[in-house]
Amino acid sequence: MAMLFEPIQFGNLQLSNKIVIAPMCQYSATDQGEITYWHEQQWANYALSGAGLCIVEATAVQPEGRISFADVGLWSNAQRDQIKSVLQKVKSISPMPFAVQLAHAGRKASTDKPWLGRGQLPPDHVHGWQTVSASHVAFNPDDIPPHELSKSEINKIIQDFAHAAVRAVDAEFSLIEIHAAHGYLLHQFLSPLSNHRTDEYGGSLENRMRLTLDVLQAIRQVVPKGYPVGVRISATDWMDVEGAESDSWDLASSIELSKCLEQGGAVYVHVSSGGLHVKQHIQVGKNYQVPFAQAIKQQVNIPVIAVGMITEPQQAEDILQQHEADVIGLARAMLYDPRWPWHAAATLGAEIAIAPQYLRSQPHELKNLFKPFKRHDDV
Numbered sequence: 001m002a003m004l005f006e007p008i009q010f011g012n013l014q015l016s017n018k019i020v021i022a023p024m025c026q027y028s029a030t031d032q033g034e035i036t037y038w039h040e041q042q043w044a045n046y047a048l049s050g051a052g053l054c055i056v057e058a059t060a061v062q063p064e065g066r067i068s069f070a071d072v073g074l075w076s077n078a079q080r081d082q083i084k085s086v087l088q089k090v091k092s093i094s095p096m097p098f099a100v101q102l103a104h105a106g107r108k109a110s111t112d113k114p115w116l117g118r119g120q121l122p123p124d125h126v127h128g129w130q131t132v133s134a135s136h137v138a139f140n141p142d143d144i145p146p147h148e149l150s151k152s153e154i155n156k157i158i159q160d161f162a163h164a165a166v167r168a169v170d171a172e173f174s175l176i177e178i179h180a181a182h183g184y185l186l187h188q189f190l191s192p193l194s195n196h197r198t199d200e201y202g203g204s205l206e207n208r209m210r211l212t213l214d215v216l217q218a219i220r221q222v223v224p225k226g227y228p229v230g231v232r233i234s235a236t237d238w239m240d241v242e243g244a245e246s247d248s249w250d251l252a253s254s255i256e257l258s259k260c261l262e263q264g265g266a267v268y269v270h271v272s273s274g275g276l277h278v279k280q281h282i283q284v285g286k287n288y289q290v291p292f293a294q295a296i297k298q299q300v301n302i303p304v305i306a307v308g309m310i311t312e313p314q315q316a317e318d319i320l321q322q323h324e325a326d327v328i329g330l331a332r333a334m335l336y337d338p339r340w341p342w343h344a345a346a347t348l349g350a351e352i353a354i355a356p357q358y359l360r361s362q363p364h365e366l367k368n369l370f371k372p373f374k375r376h377d378d379v
Contacts, residue, residue: 002348003320004313008052008303008327011228011267013097013174015052015327016353016373018320019341022270022307022329023101023177023232025057025067027113031127033060033073040086047094049334050341050352054096055177058103058184061164062157065104065185068111069127074102075160080167087172093355095373097174101232102164102219104157106185107133107146107194108275120144134188134195134202140278154201154211157185162218169223175267176223178215181234182275186212190257191237191249191276209257216264230305231261232270235292238280249276251292255299262300270305270329271296285309287319294324305329313344345369 005017028038039056046054060066060073073079087098110128112118120143121128132153133146149157161178168176180186188194189211195202201210212231219229239248258269271293274282282288289308297304307329310316316328334340345352346369353373362370 002317002345002350004317004328004348005345005350005352010053010175010230010303012226013053013228013267015097016095017050017052017341018327019051019053019316019344020305020327020329021046021049021051021054021334022305022331023055023057023179024331024335025071027068027070027115029070029072031069032078033063033066033071033075034079034082035072035086039072040089043086043090043098044093045338046334047090047096047098048355048358049096049338050345050354051096051330051334053099053175055099055101055175058101058105058179059164061102061104061160064109064129064132065106065157065160067103067105067109067184068113069121070113071105074100074164074167074171077167080171083173084171091172099175099177099230100168100171100173101177101179102161102168103179104161104185105131106188107131107137107139107143108183133185134197137194137196139183139194148197151199151201158211158214158218161215162222165219165229166222169227175228175230176219177270178212178219178229178231180212181232181270181272183234183277184275186215187234187249187276190233190253192247193237193239193249193277205253205256209260212257213260213264216261216266220265228267229265230268230270231266232272233257234275235271235273235289235296237276238274238282239277240281251295254292255296258296258300258304262302266302268303268305268327269296269300270307271325272307286311286315290319290324297323297325303327307331313347316344317348342369 123130131146138145235254237248293306303326305327306325356372
């Protein structure tokens with residue numbers, strides 16, 4: 001059997017296969033951070049894809065934590081109730097578990113929708129606000145520098161991650177992912193390029209990791225015992241080029257963080273990279289982030305998700321067969337081909353569970369590709 005279609009455990013949560021739909025911002029929420037019909041149709045589409053898990057887009061724990069004014073939030077009960085209603089509909093058509101990525105954008109917040117191309121919006125713009133970060137250091141030279149968070153403000157953010165986690169559980173998400181990657185707030189505290197603090201949240205690696213680990217513990221304290229919580233990280237700032245600042249977040253730091261995340265009860269590490277500095281030099285290509293996942297996998301005993309430019313079924317299978325990662329994360333590939341798991345199963349000679357309404361679509365030459373999945377209302 002293809003390893004890609006074997007089940008895997010994230011703590012107490014079992015996935016039917018090792019394909020995870022990675023979080024992708026849609027910039028389609030209301031100004032109040034509430035989901036819209038776009039999310040309803042998209043989540044239903046994901047649910048019928050055949051993947052083992054869907055992690056929905058970065059969901060802000062505070063209004064100021066949104067990347068853009070059109071981002072989803074989970075800082076209010078109204079947001080929770082709307083999400084719960086949609087998830088209940090989705091679960092009526094598919095047994096796929098859904099997870100949420102809880103996030104705070106920090107200094108990379110207050111932006112326009114990316115396809116409008118206006119970048120960060122100033123605080124006096126109708127859709128803008130003052131950003132915050134570990135230190136008074138802007139992401140782009142033209143950005144208004146962020147407000148440096150006080151200790152009381154840091155504590156408030158930790159509390160808001162915990163409050164959002166409670167709402168996530170109440171909304172019936174099956175797992176929470178903490179977003180500590182891509183240059184957003186937790187990553188801003190991790191990297192010495194953006195964290196110039198001299199208190200207990202800055203300076204040493206231990207201090208710079210403190211906020212991420214505090215958020216993990218705050219969430220684990222308020223969710224039910226055994227409820228799975230994973231963490232997404234950027235393995236490197238990609239600043240190891242001539243002329244770049246040498247002291248940055250790197251793979252060695254990520255390995256230490258991953259060990260601490262495992263000790264803190266995280267059920268997986270989701271390994272991405274970059275997003276912290278405008279001068280990053282990312283060498284994008286096939287499997288370009290897989291070596292980071294492999295290096296971390298060798299140092300921890302929890303599943304490691306590889307992601308980034310993984311587009312072909314055999315490519316994904318080879319990563320698992322070569323023990324470079326435990327799970328495959330797909331993002332843009334799933335947008336391009338919403339039935340990627342079906343086609344991967346056909347390519348790899350595997351069987352995949354799908355909605356019984358679609359069984360008749362099985363190609364004539366493939367006799368054992370599809371089987372019906374059991375819905376929650378099946379006896």
